[in-house]
Amino acid sequence: MTFLTDQRLPVAVCDTQPVVVEGLRALLAGSPGYRLLEPCRSLDSLAQTIVTLSPRAAMVDKALGPVEVIDWLSRSAMRGNTSVIVWGASFTESEALRFLQAGARGVLRKTAKLDALTGCLNAVCNGATWMDDDIFHAAGGYGAFGRTELTAREQQVLELVEQGLRNKDIARELGIRPGTVKIHLKHIFEKSGVRGRFGLALSGFRERYAPEGLTA
Secondary structure: OOOOOOOOEEEEEEOOOHHHHHHHHHHHHOOOOEEEOOOEOOHHHHHHHHHHHOOOEEEEEHHHOHHHHHHHHHOHHHOOOOEEEEEEOOOOHHHHHHHHHHOOOEEEEOOOOHHHHHHHHHHHHOOOOEEOHHHHHHOOOOOOOOOOOOOHHHHHHHHHHHOOOOHHHHHHHHOOOHHHHHHHHHHHHHHHOOOOHHHHHHHHHHHHHHHHOOOO
């Protein structure tokens, strides 16, 4: 006797709203590519689900607490090969960037169009990064800039800033003084015309991911 198995990719979810979870379940029920696992009630239980069931993606509700979610994301060992999507009612561009820097592969609004959900899942399950179009473009004025004018050391500093590292962490990573990091940042700001660390990080994000079609 041949037993048929469900070949759809498993998706875990940890959400504060049971009704939203049931809506997600109904949506994925009609999807040929994904199936929803039993919902988790806490980030700890989600971590256990990831370890035991290895879902291809996990949906995490921002309402669980931005600080708590970022801390959970930063513990990369618990995620294994699972791509994490943080979703919520709304995001600022700086919040979205912090989630991505912490290790999320996608940032999605619960108010997005229905096809944005499958688009996001398709992207993160194939190794890409996703952020809603309106979040991404809300931070106008931070377009990508040419990096050829930067010295090799300035490019190293810039890459670490884009990863969310602080000056003292950058100094430790590169074996230089924090004061030297400040000088490199001053030169980077002058050459790029971008103001602030967030502007640099967002510009780097755009440059890396925008050509790959990261939005719905």
